[in-house]
Amino acid sequence: MEITDLRVIPIAYTLPDGEGLGDARGFGHERETTLVRIDTDDGTVGWGEAFAPGRIVASTVEELFRDAVIGMDPFDVESLAERSYTDPYHFGGSVFVQSALSAIDIACWDIIGKSVGRPVYRLLGGTERTSLLPYASTMYYTERDRPITEPMEAAVEEGFTAAKIKIGTGTDEDIERVRTAREILGDDARLMVDMNGNYRPRQAIRTAKAIAEYDITWIEEPVPPENPSGYREIKQRIDTPLAAGEAHYGRFEFKRLIDDRLVDIVQPNLARCGGLSEARTIADMATTENVAVRPHVWNSAVGLAAAVQFAASVSEYPHTRNIPDPMMVEFDRSPNPLRDDLLESPFDPSGGSLTVPQEPGLGIEIDETELEAYRTDR
Numbered sequence: 293m294e295i296t297d298l299r300v301i302p303i304a305y306t307l308p309d310g311e312g313l314g315d316a317r318g319f320g321h322e323r324e325t326t327l328v329r330i331d332t333d334d335g336t337v338g339w340g341e342a343f344a345p346g347r348i349v350a351s352t353v354e355e356l357f358r359d360a361v362i363g364m365d366p367f368d369v370e371s372l373a374e375r376s377y378t379d380p381y382h383f384g385g386s387v388f389v390q391s392a393l394s395a396i397d398i399a400c401w402d403i404i405g406k407s408v409g410r411p412v413y414r415l416l417g418g419t420e421r422t423s424l425l426p427y428a429s430t431m432y433y434t435e436r437d438r439p440i441t442e443p444m445e446a447a448v449e450e451g452f453t454a455a456k457i458k459i460g461t462g463t464d465e466d467i468e469r470v471r472t473a474r475e476i477l478g479d480d481a482r483l484m485v486d487m488n489g490n491y492r493p494r495q496a497i498r499t500a501k502a503i504a505e506y507d508i509t510w511i512e513e514p515v516p517p518e519n520p521s522g523y524r525e526i527k528q529r530i531d532t533p534l535a536a537g538e539a540h541y542g543r544f545e546f547k548r549l550i551d552d553r554l555v556d557i558v559q560p561n562l563a564r565c566g567g568l569s570e571a572r573t574i575a576d577m578a579t580t581e582n583v584a585v586r587p588h589v590w591n592s593a594v595g596l597a598a599a600v601q602f603a604a605s606v607s608e609y610p611h612t613r614n615i616p617d618p619m620m621v622e623f624d625r626s627p628n629p630l631r632d633d634l635l636e637s638p639f640d641p642s643g644g645s646l647t648v649p650q651e652p653g654l655g656i657e658i659d660e661t662e663l664e665a666y667r668t669d670r
């Protein structure tokens with residue numbers, strides 16, 4: 293089998309005026325990502341996603357990957373990571389190279405799965421999981437004044453039993469948001485908080501101690517990803533587990549997080565970390581050191597599908613299936629047609645369970661008519 297075509301497809305969704313999505317760092321007004329479509333000589337089509345701006349992905353693909361990918365057998369997918377480090381020596385490990393690589397890697401795995409008639413998670417290792425626990429990413433800061441209760445009530449109504457909320461703008465407001473979320477979710481649900489790296493270590497420690505009574509499953513990015521000593525300081529002073537990884541990429545960055553015990557949970561984004569191949573290496577390193585793996589998802593339906601396949605593939609070993617800490621997948625609850633409208637059958641997290649597709653490859657079918665509507669290169 294040979295790859296005959298490689299297309300880079302930038303897509304975006306602009307949020308309505310006044311509906312920006314807020315975290316502790318500020319508001320975002322656009323969901324932008326980049327898909328890659330790969331065709332083979334036997335007519336198989338694979339899809340991947342790069343969590344990076346379209347023009348950067350397109351030029352990176354042209355400069356570094358196209359010549360190697362056209363004519364390649366998709367089963368040689370893991371040679372691409374090596375190539376990313378050897379051919380453009382000195383910058384192969386950069387975030388945009390790894391993002392472009394992620395998209396090509398995911399598309400190749402999609403093709404391999406379709407070619408052998410198996411879902412990707414069973415090719416990456418395979419577990420007996422056929423469903424995953426989705427957690428609602430919600431309670432963003434809003435531009436318009438709204439009751440903070442609304443998004444969490446909606447998540448509970450949908451059946452979520454786990455949720456992650458934005459905090460990080462001051463301890464008093466953090467406490468109020470966490471208390472509200474816990475009240476609505478109930479005592480048995482899992483509640484995570486995300487500071488988006490907005491604090492200095494002492495500020496994060498102050499909030500962490502103040503919200504500990506609300507039983508927090510993890511604190512995400514308390515300090516910037518560039519501040520490992522901050523993670524170390526926080527970890528020594530609080531009991532709540534720490535999580536990070538959405539801003540990290542490649543096995544070497546994750547190795548530091550894992551080996552230095554900076555976090556309890558690593559959160560690779562499949563469309564940035566280097567793809568499914570690299571994520572598998574990251575998961576092996578993490579589980580070997582008894583660090584949990586929970587993929588970060590802030591992607592279109594393709595990146596979400598890759599995260600679902602990846603999450604389903606990660607074994608509990610060295611634990612048993614009785615570990616009281618099940619695999620979870622992030623499921624953003626803000627309106628996003630790039631997640632909901634691009635698939636013939638969108639993922640459905642309602643009822644607090646996410647079915648792992650058993651169809652070959654990523655198990656998704658792209659609605660190409662819908663896709664055209666969100667392209668930014670037309």
Ligand SMILES: [Mg+2]
Nearest residue numbers: 486512513538
């Ligand atoms: Mg986050």
